[in-house]
Amino acid sequence: MSLSGTTIRTRRGAPAARAIALLTAIAVGAAAGPSTIPARAQDAATRGLPVIRDAEIEQLLRDYAQPILRAAGLAKQNVRVVVLGDRSFNAFVMDGRHIFVNAGALFDAKTPNEIIGVFAHETGHLAGGHLQRLREQLASAQTASIIALMAGIGMAVAGARSGGSGNVGAAAIMAPQAAIMRSLLAYVRTQEDQADHAGVKFLNATGQSPRGMVDLFKRLSNEVLFNSRYIDPYMQSHPMPADRVAALETLARSSPYWDRKDSPELQLRHDLMRAKLSGFLERPESVANRYPLGDHSLPARYARAISTYRHGDLRQALTQIDGLIQVEPNNPYFYELKGQALLEGGKPAEAVAPLRQAVALAHGTPLIEILLAQALNATNNPKLAEEAVGLLRTAISREPESPEAYSQLAMAYGRKGDLANADLSSAQAAFTRGDIKTARQLATRAKTRLPIGSPAWVRADDIVNVKTPNSNAGIQ
Numbered sequence: 001m002s003l004s005g006t007t008i009r010t011r012r013g014a015p016a017a018r019a020i021a022l023l024t025a026i027a028v029g030a031a032a033g034p035s036t037i038p039a040r041a042q043d044a045a046t047r048g049l050p051v052i053r054d055a056e057i058e059q060l061l062r063d064y065a066q067p068i069l070r071a072a073g074l075a076k077q078n079v080r081v082v083v084l085g086d087r088s089f090n091a092f093v094m095d096g097r098h099i100f101v102n103a104g105a106l107f108d109a110k111t112p113n114e115i116i117g118v119f120a121h122e123t124g125h126l127a128g129g130h131l132q133r134l135r136e137q138l139a140s141a142q143t144a145s146i147i148a149l150m151a152g153i154g155m156a157v158a159g160a161r162s163g164g165s166g167n168v169g170a171a172a173i174m175a176p177q178a179a180i181m182r183s184l185l186a187y188v189r190t191q192e193d194q195a196d197h198a199g200v201k202f203l204n205a206t207g208q209s210p211r212g213m214v215d216l217f218k219r220l221s222n223e224v225l226f227n228s229r230y231i232d233p234y235m236q237s238h239p240m241p242a243d244r245v246a247a248l249e250t251l252a253r254s255s256p257y258w259d260r261k262d263s264p265e266l267q268l269r270h271d272l273m274r275a276k277l278s279g280f281l282e283r284p285e286s287v288a289n290r291y292p293l294g295d296h297s298l299p300a301r302y303a304r305a306i307s308t309y310r311h312g313d314l315r316q317a318l319t320q321i322d323g324l325i326q327v328e329p330n331n332p333y334f335y336e337l338k339g340q341a342l343l344e345g346g347k348p349a350e351a352v353a354p355l356r357q358a359v360a361l362a363h364g365t366p367l368i369e370i371l372l373a374q375a376l377n378a379t380n381n382p383k384l385a386e387e388a389v390g391l392l393r394t395a396i397s398r399e400p401e402s403p404e405a406y407s408q409l410a411m412a413y414g415r416k417g418d419l420a421n422a423d424l425s426s427a428q429a430a431f432t433r434g435d436i437k438t439a440r441q442l443a444t445r446a447k448t449r450l451p452i453g454s455p456a457w458v459r460a461d462d463i464v465n466v467k468t469p470n471s472n473a474g475i476q
């Protein structure tokens, strides 16, 4: 996946996300045995959580989530699905505005219905206001004891699943903490049951089957039974004892939509998403194993084309991508891929036409507009700078937290010789990256070049006078 910052970008996660990751890593480490603790904990602490940005995947996940959110009465809250570049299975909610899902979960889910089921369950947590209350519970405990608690939960959950009494974790920590832990465990368990119930209700309300949720949860809890060395973080935050899964299945089987399948069109988009993740995230050998040459399906060809451009020959990749375009000449993401391959292959002028096509077909997709602007800038042609400025301003109106868009905007203004706006855009890029010091310096310089009191001057002045770091930078 384009970790260096084109269509699929990664960014550092918010501090809160990192904290949860660290806690989860510790819990996983404790449950999986001493040998894995340092690697997992250190990983999460130092690496942060990369966010994957991709227009195609985000559109698909919006299509999965929107009906569920509407059924839950949350349509107006503008809840966004954020994909994290982590191979393990996980999905969680934290702040009422985002549903986080790991690339690993998308990759492991065989049908759209399985991910829709996960979203339905997570939306159950959102609608129940669970995270807020859990946070309140955690806030009353000291940091050290929270870590001990999380580690304890990990061990207790693992103990319970392997047929133990669940007291392994409790015995390892002091009695008062054990008492808190027991109440916290019971509390988490109650929330899980509530989220299951709410999830099935939302699925029924949207005429969708709850079967994917049941199948997936069964698969996950079986994996835990047979693989004690590694437990997905999802199992840590969503304890899944056998009786919970059984209760969910009984409820789900009573749904009038139990046997309803995803449409073939949706299944194809899902398979294309999984192929894309494979092509971008997996090594060429793994892609070749998963999608052997004899497999002529569109997803297999997509995965191979991406892998070829990532790791092999640009010309060969372009031939493969053109083959995809022949099959679906109105698929914006195939043109986007072609443009991205050309741009990263050092051919920005040739990338412009396919990216223009992608922008036209995708109807106002900021991530693709930013990519086209990047190609226009890279041509070094001042005549194209005006087009880049227009695209970026439109994109930023819908993606106001994108440092990449502001950096490209600064470049485009620079090409036009508009140094005042170039400085302001660079300041905004630094600001959205969370580099407040640089942002202030650039905004101060921009102010000297802008007409006093103009809208741009006011924006620069706001950055100069900003008091605290923008806590949202980097997570939008």
Ligand SMILES: [Zn+2]
Pocket: 121, 125, 191, 192, 195, 237, 238
């Ligand atoms: Zn849950």
